[in-house]
Amino acid sequence: xxxxxxxxxxxxxxxxxxxxxxxxxxxxxxxxxxxxxxxxxxxxxxxxxxxxxxxxxxxxxxxxxxxxxxxxxxxxxxxxxxxxxxxxxxxxxxxxxxxxxxxxxxxxxxxxxxxxxxxxxxxxxxxxxxxxxxxxxxxxxxxxxxxxxxxxxxxxxxxxxxxxxxxxxxxxxxxxxxxxxxxxxxxxxxxxxxxxxxxxxxxxxxxxxxxxxxxxxxxxxxxxxxxxxxxxxxxxxxxxxxxxxxxxxxxxx
Numbered sequence: 001x002x003x004x005x006x007x008x009x010x011x012x013x014x015x016x017x018x019x020x021x022x023x024x025x026x027x028x029x030x031x032x033x034x035x036x037x038x039x040x041x042x043x044x045x046x047x048x049x050x051x052x053x054x055x056x057x058x059x060x061x062x063x064x065x066x067x068x069x070x071x072x073x074x075x076x077x078x079x080x081x082x083x084x085x086x087x088x089x090x091x092x093x094x095x096x097x098x099x100x101x102x103x104x105x106x107x108x109x110x111x112x113x114x115x116x117x118x119x120x121x122x123x124x125x126x127x128x129x130x131x132x133x134x135x136x137x138x139x140x141x142x143x144x145x146x147x148x149x150x151x152x153x154x155x156x157x158x159x160x161x162x163x164x165x166x167x168x169x170x171x172x173x174x175x176x177x178x179x180x181x182x183x184x185x186x187x188x189x190x191x192x193x194x195x196x197x198x199x200x201x202x203x204x205x206x207x208x209x210x211x212x213x214x215x216x217x218x219x220x221x222x223x224x225x226x227x228x229x230x231x232x233x234x235x236x237x238x239x240x241x242x243x244x245x246x247x248x249x250x251x252x253x
Contacts, residue, residue: 041125041215042249043095046080051099053086054114054141055106057133059229065133066229067100070242073233077243088114091121091128096246101133101224103141110141115148122149123215127248131224134159137188142220151218152193153208159222160186166199166206174198174209174219174244182241183232188222195220219245 050067052058059066071082080095091097097118103109110118118128128149130142138157146154164184168175182199187206199207199221211217226238233239 039214040211041123043125043127043216045093045095045126046078047094048074048080048082048246049091049094049097050082050084051086051088051097051102052084053088054099054102054110055104055108056086056099057101057104057224058084064228064230065100065225067098067227069229069233070098070227073239073242074246078246080246088117091117091126092124094121094126095248096127096129097121098129098131098245099142100131101136101139101142102130102145103139104133104136108141109144110148115145118145119149121216122212122218125216125248127216127219127245129219129221129245131221132188133224134186134188137222146218146220149218150212151195151210151220153195153210153220154191154193155220155222156189156191158189160184160189160204160206162186164201164204164206166201168241169196169198169200169209172196172198172209173248173250174241176244176247176250177240178237178244180237182226182237183235184223185225185232186223187226190220190222216248 057065074080074082132139132142132155137155137159143154164187165181166184167181168178184206190205190208192208195208195210197205198209206222209217209219226232227242
């Protein structure tokens, strides 16, 4: 018997090697499972949280900063359960979470567990509404949370010198049935950095909204007193703005 040995030149072997590597790469890519959510999610929960933890504001005896009127208005309008809480936990059971000026009464930031709670709520479709106040326009708690969530907008540290009647960005869900504008009490200014300008007067921006391509959205408002217990909800558009923030879904009925 004769044994014949064949050798391949580099010119002959290279196409075979490249084909083998391409096939392996394709099999490897096919085996990767994308577990990240890919669609916008609107919440179905019928609960709303007013969050006053992490140095947030719960209001004084004159009603400044208090959200009792808003809680009653939401419950009356929709029949939703509205809770004021000082701890986060499972946010997936809430439609909207209003965070009332975290860092104002105490200069703290949200730890890893709290940030994870907020992110889990967002992934489930919960709307997170971060609100600052005239004494909290440089809030580390708010700006650091926005950074952790990947939301681009920030508080600038500047504040308006007088109350503002702010327009609401046309085309945004929050603008539904707003006719004159939302009355803000000397609000903090906001830079959008690519987020949607939501509340503004001429060139000054006082609110922004952002959605990361899936799940729920993040809203930043430079004033937590637009719906406090000093009669702000007597302004029809202020009450409608609160309702829009709670409805979330553009097709809400």
